[in-house]
Amino acid sequence: MLYKPYGSTGLSVSALGFGGMRFENQEDVEGCAALVKACYDAGITYFDTAIGYGKSEERMGVAFKEMRRTRAQRPFYVATKTFSATADDVRRDCETSLKRLQVDAIDFYHVWCVLTPEAWRERKAKGVLQAFEKLQAEGLVRHICVSSHMRGREIAELLADYPFAGVLLGYSAMNFAFREAALDEAHRRGRAVVAMNPLGGGLIPQHPERFGFVRTRPDETVTEGALRLLFNDARVTVALVGLSNQKQLQEALAAVNGFQPILPERVATMRHGLRASFDSLCTGCGYCDSCPQGLPVPKLMDAYNQFALSGKPEDMAKRMNWHWGLLRSGHHLDDCTACGQCERACTQKLPIISRLKDVRDSVGKAVAAADAKV
Ligand code: SF4
Ligand code: SF4
Known part of the structure; x- marks a missing residue:
């Protein structure tokens, strides 16, 4: 396992992190706990979840209860998040998370999902920072962090606005151009960067032929190549992989355990190719999924991804039909009023409305x- 310093906190965390949002079956209490414990036994020390990930916190708590017995010798760190902003709501969420996670303190507590500079100003006005600081003063929270899907420059301003210990952001071989400025700023300021969605929401392993250029060695898979690109980046502290099962854990471990530093010239070549081709795909994050007209926007943008990756317009309809079952009903494409709500929410700032026209065609x-x- 590789370990990296978490910003300026003095802590060292595993470069591969466990993302608790994709358990294969959240009803399988023992199976979920066994996966978390297997991660810990393999040397992973960074565990991320959120109050809004279904039963994730409770499932991870079952494992943490057992892992606490060896925590003094083998530390692990718990990260979770709240979307709340007022003192009462933040405290309620924090106490709920602590109970579910079965720990005394949250190591990295995140102001969750800042989508726009205006939304950040609103949350600040409601007192979110004072609420977090109070919890920190009481020892319930160790480090105050933020997660954001804004553009790189906007996140850089967020980091300039408050001394967050670390930032959680979407970053992968597919969309790095979108957030480059944030990584530079975080590094310059000594803040940690936790990269979520390092495999582009699954698209990278699903299209090995298109993403083949992330491979730096003939014997590695695109999954390994994409993760190693992040392990190699001094600005990235943790590559956070949403692991569903033991097989995915083994794949991620192979990537970290077989890691060797990548030559700067090789990285420059990859970045050039990636920047030209892959910074505009939907990662399936779902933040646009509240269309007032009922359009299933993430599914429709996933259909557009197929066209973006294959270059064949007919692949959009095929994806809707065979993957999502939306071709003849349920897509509501003709109901779009171009209100723009989905585009404002989009974490990738995609031109959804014009893409919807292509899907409709x-x-x-x-x-x-x-x-x-x-
Ligand atoms: S622009 Fe269209 S798809 Fe997007 S939220 Fe508005 S109605 Fe829905
Ligand atoms: S269209 Fe944007 S907000 Fe919606 S799922 Fe895709 S990346 Fe996320």
Whole structure:
């Protein structure tokens, strides 16, 4: 296992982190706890969850209760988040998380998902920082952190606005250009960077032929290549992988255990290719998924991804039909009023409305072709 300093805190954490948002089956209490414990036994020390990830905190708490017995010799660190902003709400969420996680303090407590500079100002005005600081003074929170899906420059301003110990942001071989400025700023200021979605929401392993250029050795998979690119980056503290099962854990461990430093010239070549081609895909984060007209926007943008990756317009309709079952009903594409709500929420700042038109064209052609056969 590799370990890196967590910003300026004096702590050292594993470069591979466990993301607790993708348990294969949250109802399987023992299975979830066994996965967390297997991560700990393999040397992972950074564990991330959130109050809003279903039963994730409770499931991880089952493992932490056991892991606490060896914590003095083998430390581990707990990260969780709250979207609340007022003193009462933040305290309630913190106490709920502590109880579920079965720990005395949250090591890295995040102001969760700052989507816009305006939203940040609103939360500050409600007293979110004072609420966090009070919990820290009481010993319930060790370090105050933030998670954000804003553009790199906006996150850099957020880091300038408050001395967060670390920032959690989406960063991968697919979208790094989008957040480069934030990583530079965090590094300059001695703040930790935890990179979520390091495999682009699964798209990187699903398209090994398109992402083949992240491989630096003939014997490595694109998953290993994409993760090693982050391990190699001095600005990235933790690559946070949302692990579902033991098989995925073994793949992620192979990436970290077989890591060797990558030559700077090789990194420069990869970044050039990546920047040109892959900074505009939907990562499936779901933050746009509250369309007032009922459009399943993340699914539709996933369909667009297929076209972006294959170059074939018909792949959009195929994806909607065979993967999502949305082709003839349930997509509400004609109901879009172009209100822009989804674009404002989009963590990748994608031009969703114009992409929806492309998806609609693909669907229209597919339906017409199917009707012609009848
Ligand atoms: S722009 Fe269209 S898809 Fe987006 S939220 Fe508005 S109605 Fe829904
Ligand atoms: S369209 Fe944007 S907000 Fe919606 S799922 Fe994709 S990346 Fe996330």
